[in-house]
Amino acid sequence: MSTTSLPVTGADSLGSPEPRSGKPAARLADARRALVPYGYLTPTMVLLVVLMVIPIVMVIGYSLMDNVIMKKNPQFVGFKHYIDILTSESFWTAVTNTLFFTGVSVIAHLLIGLAFAMMLNTGLIGTRTKAIFRTIYVLPWLFTVAIIAVLWRLLLEPNGVVNFLLTASHLTGTEVEWLSSPETALFAVTFINIWAGYPFYMTSLLAGLQGIPADYYEAAQVDGANAWQRFTAITIPQLKPIIISMALLDFIWTTQQFALIWMTTGGGPLGTTEMLSTFTYKLAFSKYQFGTASASAVIVLVISMVLAFFYVRAQKARD
Amino acid sequence: MRKKYLAGIAAMAAAALAMTGCTGGGTAPSASNEGPVTLEFAQWWEPELPANSLRSLMDKFESENPGIKVKLISGPYASTKEQVVAGAAAGTMSDVVGLDGAWVNDFVKQGSLANLTDLMKSANFDESQLAAQVKLDGSTWMIPVANFVYPMFVNDDLLKKAGVAAVPTNRTEFAAAAAAVTKTGKNTSGWVLPLDTATPNGIQNDVMSWVWASGGSMLKDGKPYLVGNTEVKDTMTFIKGMYDAGSIAKGSFTMKEQDKVNEFTNGRVGMMIDSLAHVNLIREENKDLKFSVAAIPSADGYSGKRGMPYASWGIGVANNSKHQAEAFKLVSFLMGKDVNATLCNSAHAFPGNTQAVPDFVNSDPIFKQAFEIYQAGTATNEFTGLPVAEDLMRSFDEQFQKYLAGKQSADDALAASQSAWEKAFSG
Incomplete structure (x- = not known):
């Protein structure tokens, strides 16, 4: 020493x-x-x-104020807006929808992103093929939300390409109103969000995979570990810090997703795709109830801060 | 070394100040009496007009009014609205603002618009030349500069193919024609109804228009009148009948106005109620489409004057403007006979000045036809001037969608809408 x-x-x-x-x-x-x-x-x-x-x-x-912005002399009302919001049925519908939309999106982003990242990291495919697939897979990430919304509105409209393919292949008998039917709208917007967001995971996880030393896999192979065992004992533990950080970030971002919902369904039909973001926006810019909208925004802020706390803790643990 | 530190601190402080400067400040011009006055004019019109047409009018105004410059702040309708709302809240509204009648009530309550009655008096402006004024509490707050009426558009070829000999004039004929057109092809529908709740103006243009076309009203003494209103209920039942019969294009619940126009332009829809502003767009997108315009069909047996929905490019002056007299000069310039005709000619809109006659009204057969319908009927838009007008449309829209989906009765939808509207009126 x-x-x-x-x-x-x-x-x-x-x-x-x-x-x-x-x-x-x-x-x-x-x-x-x-x-x-x-x-x-x-x-x-x-x-x-x-x-x-x-x-x-x-x-x-x-x-904490009533008639704020819209009147010159707003009154202090304490927590009235918070009580109104928390006892409103529409708010809880928005919470439920947001949780579904966010939860499913985050899980699907992770699974698809990881699958594609592993596919692009495998030694079984040639470099040129990998480059082609990498470009294709990353494409959704290159579009802005407005383009994504317009694109999928066109694809999913009753006379759109998706329905044409489904009816032509006899998978459905009639055109499905993907974004206009209360039964399918939430699934449709969630699907669009998944499509738009998986490349973020894919690129980050690919970078993570490329950082795992090949020695680990060779040693495991020598010890007789099969592919699944190598995946669960090496790949996942090595990627765990990235996965946790990204899942938390994605959770925060997705709970605040507004533009995609607004441009595809506007929270409809019949409120089935109403999210916390659209709910708050309508309070502010349609009802001009800026006090209530602010209370809703503060609730979203608190939720985001809790998630951000876990994110920071995960980051610290990683460092 | 010391110089370096000082320079470092100075640079940081300068950067910080510069950034603070960037984030602060408003849009209102300074009160300085020296030098030219620069008026800000926020509107959504410029992107919808041919390139440079609005700017050239502003150049003309500037040359006629030395010492006044106009800075155009242009954006799409939705962002202009948000910008105007935010400006009204912060007291930084542009001096002259493009307004939609649906916003007026809220801005007046907020105290963000200047009283145009007073400004007109001060400027000795002749009110009689104005086609309309949006008034609240006896004062004018908005003047419609250009009016876009919403007649019924008819795809002549589709109606012919469906064996419909004449354009429908009443609801029974309309429902029959819509059903016949729907039968002509797998992807063809008789009518198109956009009910997207993000932009719920379908309630105004495509639903309430049927009520107004038959002389009905959704208001009584300026208050909501939905429960017990047979005209509104009959309209709802009439639309539901067509919805159940499959005569309405699919996707209504999240369909936007633009989708409606696309469906019609692509020849998939027999009839739609739409703004004349889209005539040129339809022609450009589908040169082969043969279409005409007609009055919105009325209830069977109705023979009175027909109301036809309209939307306006309105104009107002900000209360926070330090140059209200100059701002009104711009308003009166745009409302002048010749300038108003030029602007409306570019926009293909009907003029806000009663004496202005845009060229297109005589040169284009469709607009000529529309102008005749416009003159024979009454331009009606009961949402203009109502409090939180867009929210009224949205709350009705939500209840109407539930009714169409079979989740509630027409009476329940009307009762729920009435309750929501009354709450909005009392707020």
């Missing part, structure tokens, strides 16, 4: 500067030096305050 001693002078000069003689000029120089880090931090701090702290505080404030 060997030990290394660091030079004491270096540590001193960085951490605890020698007290100066107390001259004003020297003290000024010290103060200036101490301010430098704050100077570098200032832009970030200003951005955080302007873009995060102020809006959040304002929204929390709005959630």
